[in-house]
Amino acid sequence: CGQDSSDGQTGSGEGNGSGEATQKLVVGTDAAYAPFEYVEPSGDIAGFDIDILSAIAEEENLELDFQNTAWEGIFLALQNGERDVLISAVTITEERQQDMDFTDSYFEATQLIAVPADSDIESFADLEGKKVGVQTGTTGDIAVSGLLGATSNDINRYESTPVALMEMVNQGIDAVVADNVVILEYIKNNPDANFKSIHDDSFDVENYGIVVKKGNTELLDTLNSGLAKIKENGKYDEIYSKYFGE
Numbered sequence: 001c002g003q004d005s006s007d008g009q010t011g012s013g014e015g016n017g018s019g020e021a022t023q024k025l026v027v028g029t030d031a032a033y034a035p036f037e038y039v040e041p042s043g044d045i046a047g048f049d050i051d052i053l054s055a056i057a058e059e060e061n062l063e064l065d066f067q068n069t070a071w072e073g074i075f076l077a078l079q080n081g082e083r084d085v086l087i088s089a090v091t092i093t094e095e096r097q098q099d100m101d102f103t104d105s106y107f108e109a110t111q112l113i114a115v116p117a118d119s120d121i122e123s124f125a126d127l128e129g130k131k132v133g134v135q136t137g138t139t140g141d142i143a144v145s146g147l148l149g150a151t152s153n154d155i156n157r158y159e160s161t162p163v164a165l166m167e168m169v170n171q172g173i174d175a176v177v178a179d180n181v182v183i184l185e186y187i188k189n190n191p192d193a194n195f196k197s198i199h200d201d202s203f204d205v206e207n208y209g210i211v212v213k214k215g216n217t218e219l220l221d222t223l224n225s226g227l228a229k230i231k232e233n234g235k236y237d238e239i240y241s242k243y244f245g246e
């Protein structure tokens with residue numbers, strides 16, 4: 001166990017057994033989910049989630065190393081220690097809480113349906129008998145699996161949400177179900193795709209949390225403390241306005 005912390009550069013935590021003076025956190029994010037996380041033309045990872053966690057890190061003296069991480073392997077990468085933290089618009093669900101720990105909510109979302117502008121689909125129930133695209137293992141996937149049955153051939157699962165939406169441009173599928181803000185952002189940024197969105201009251205309210213390995217209470221407390229501070233000191237609101245206006 002490292003008692004040598006003479007480098008001085010201290011994080012807020014007293015160490016997590018790694019023996020390092022500086023607490024550098026490797027952060028996993030699936031950066032194909034604008035406006036929450038995306039890759040800029042420069043190659044940098046940016047977005048609402050990135051700014052939120054960076055603001056928390058500043059409050060709590062944490063050093064961050066963001067790593068673009070495929071959604072399908074993202075929870076495994078946390079379990080096996082390749083990532084210390086995940087921020088990736090991850091919805092807090094009871095099932096996920098069995099395997100990992102979530103901070104307090106930092107964003108509220110719900111599912112939304114994207115369809116071609118001339119589609120006759122008007123509600124979630126109308127998706128029965130249609131080809132529906134989702135990002136594998138997301139809450140959109142879970143919702144559609146609930147409606148059509150998890151093994152339905154009508155569910156088309158993709159590695160990313162933009163790929164699912166692209167497939168609708170290419171006429172392969174009839175609808176995509178994903179987080180509301182991400183669908184709206186895609187529609188805004190891709191007017192030529194000619195999509196519309198359909199809201200349905202049957203979708204649950206979802207809350208995004210930052211994720212740590214189950215039992216990593218020290219880091220969880222640090223992140224919650226930082227989150228509370230930025231909600232308190234206006235930094236959260238500033239970041240919110242930058243992405244969502246008002």
Ligand code: ARG
Nearest residue numbers: 030033088089090091138139
């Ligand atoms: N909120 C949804 C979920 O937790 C989708 C998150 C997908 N995030 C991403 N960066 N691709 O299942």
